[in-house]
Amino acid sequence: MVVQHFLKGITGIPDELAEEILRSRGIPSRWFQRKPIYPPEVIAQLTDAALLRHLNDYVSFGPETPFISTTAGCTVRDAEGRANNIATAEYVATDFATDGFLQNGWVFSGYVFTLGRKAVAHRPFAEEVRELNLYTSFLPFQPEGELVAKIHIPATQLEKAWPVTARPDPARPGAMRWPKKGGVAYNTDSYVPPEDIVNLRDVL
Amino acid sequence: MPAVEVEAAFGLDPPRILAKASATEDYARTLLVRAAEAEEDETTAANIRVRAASALTTAGSLWSLIDANRATAMFAESATINYSVGSPYGAFLQICARPSEADPSTQNWSVGAGLASAGILASVWPIVTRQIDVRLDQVLEDVPLLRQVPAARATGRLRIPFSYFSNLAYELDHLRWSTDAPRALDATQAFLRRGAETIEAAREDRFHWQSLRSPMLPAEPEALAGLTLVEQTARETWNESAAVMLDLNPGTLPGALLATAQNLLDASSEAGTDLRG
Numbered sequence: 192m193v194v195q196h197f198l199k200g201i202t203g204i205p206d207e208l209a210e211e212i213l214r215s216r217g218i219p220s221r222w223f224q225r226k227p228i229y230p231p232e233v234i235a236q237l238t239d240a241a242l243l244r245h246l247n248d249y250v251s252f253g254p255e256t257p258f259i260s261t262t263a264g265c266t267v268r269d270a271e272g273r274a275n276n277i278a279t280a281e282y283v284a285t286d287f288a289t290d291g292f293l294q295n296g297w298v299f300s301g302y303v304f305t306l307g308r309k310a311v312a313h314r315p316f317a318e319e320v321r322e323l324n325l326y327t328s329f330l331p332f333q334p335e336g337e338l339v340a341k342i343h344i345p346a347t348q349l350e351k352a353w354p355v356t357a358r359p360d361p362a363r364p365g366a367m368r369w370p371k372k373g374g375v376a377y378n379t380d381s382y383v384p385p386e387d388i389v390n391l392r393d394v395l
Numbered sequence: 396m397p398a399v400e401v402e403a404a405f406g407l408d409p410p411r412i413l414a415k416a417s418a419t420e421d422y423a424r425t426l427l428v429r430a431a432e433a434e435e436d437e438t439t440a441a442n443i444r445v446r447a448a449s450a451l452t453t454a455g456s457l458w459s460l461i462d463a464n465r466a467t468a469m470f471a472e473s474a475t476i477n478y479s480v481g482s483p484y485g486a487f488l489q490i491c492a493r494p495s496e497a498d499p500s501t502q503n504w505s506v507g508a509g510l511a512s513a514g515i516l517a518s519v520w521p522i523v524t525r526q527i528d529v530r531l532d533q534v535l536e537d538v539p540l541l542r543q544v545p546a547a548r549a550t551g552r553l554r555i556p557f558s559y560f561s562n563l564a565y566e567l568d569h570l571r572w573s574t575d576a577p578r579a580l581d582a583t584q585a586f587l588r589r590g591a592e593t594i595e596a597a598r599e600d601r602f603h604w605q606s607l608r609s610p611m612l613p614a615e616p617e618a619l620a621g622l623t624l625v626e627q628t629a630r631e632t633w634n635e636s637a638a639v640m641l642d643l644n645p646g647t648l649p650g651a652l653l654a655t656a657q658n659l660l661d662a663s664s665e666a667g668t669d670l671r672g
Binding site: 292 | 410413414418419421449607608610
């Protein structure tokens with residue numbers, strides 16, 4: 192098992208809600224946001240087909256998806272061009288948080304657990320769909336560096352968050368600066384550092 | 396400069412392009428500052444510069460649709476970083492940055508680094524700018540590797556096969572030396588169609604395309620590099636724009652791609668760009 196850090200951008204949320212997400216609420220999937228869910232339903236939802244719809248048909252599937260998109264950045268190899276193009280997690284998450292650098296939003300930083308292999312039906316583990324050696328079928332949006340969490344990312348796995356504010360460039364009408372990163376809010380209420388739970392044993 | 400019909404041809408929203416181009420440029424600047432601050436750790440600094448090059452290329456592609464002057468500056472900076480880390484993709488960027496003034500070292504460099512499609516464009520580049528007075532075949536005598544490249548080998552995100560680049564280069568060479576009336580520009584049209592096809596397919600996913608989160612850039616540098624050389628050739632040979640010669644509607648994707656290339660050529664002609672510093 193690997194503890195994998197991620198970033199997630201959420202656009203247009205008020206500061207109070209961002210603080211609540213960070214400290215107690217966690218990040219729910221859109222499916223979980225809509226209704227209470229029961230274990231048998233979860234089993235029916237976490238399927239390969241549903242994951243593919245989440246990744247490739249978000250416009251129609253997004254409102255009911257049990258999955259949660261996060262990013263850890265991605266290296267995209269152009270073998271013939273002998274170039275590696277890198278989309279950083281910071282760039283992707285800030286883009287999503289600000290809806291293309293035009294609005295204000297929040298970026299959350301936390302961790303998920305991954306297995307180093309596919310485990311779609313296993314709720315606790317995120318899917319590393321950015322990892323070509325695991326997800327060998329072509330995924331057009333692999334460059335978003337996606338790690339797909341399931342149902343709900345608890346606040347215990349959210350370390351910190353910061354507001355990002357869209358910044359119009361005063362010198363050029365319509366142009367935008369890189370969004371301003373506000374003060375970092377730390378989850379001092381419920382965050383559990385991964386160092387506390389990974390399989391490293393101390394002496395008695 | 397002709398306006399690129401961003402909405403009609405690309406199906407994109409100009410204000411959104413402006414926002415993303417400018418913010419991405421600013422992000423690249425932020426990364427370059429971080430790289431400078433990390434200079435004592437050369438590996439870290441180099442890694443950050445590669446990330447900056449990716450951002451500069453994205454910004455350059457987006458700027459090329461709305462502000463060619465800024466685009467050439469982005470492509471030039473990205474080319475320099477790509478060169479510094481040994482990535483031959485920098486050759487495409489260099490042509491986009493300065494199509495009207497060939498850098499003679501680009502050919503050897505891009506071929507030596509293994510990017511044949513850039514190598515063949517770099518080979519014809521000084522011919523169409525009339526910096527050398529030889530035919531393409533003569534130039535290629537010194538680079539036998541380019542004659543052994545599989546025709547179907549595809550390049551870049553557009554996956555344009557090598558044969559399209561090769562046919563385009565030979566067509567430009569022919570046009571450069573031709574005294575006949577302008578002809579149909581078959582290879583140019585095929586190159587344009589091939590580039591536009593992939594973009595059209597990407598556009599089908601409207602959610603990612605319109606939010607500029609498609610894995611495909613609206614104007615990929617490898618396509619723009621070829622098309623700027625087409626425009627350069629058309630102007631030098633017939634004092635005419637290739638778009639006019641091909642009777643392309645600027646509201647179509649091929650027409651808009653060519654208009655984008657025209658603008659890069661105009662911008663680079665107005666302000667020379669020193670790439671190697």
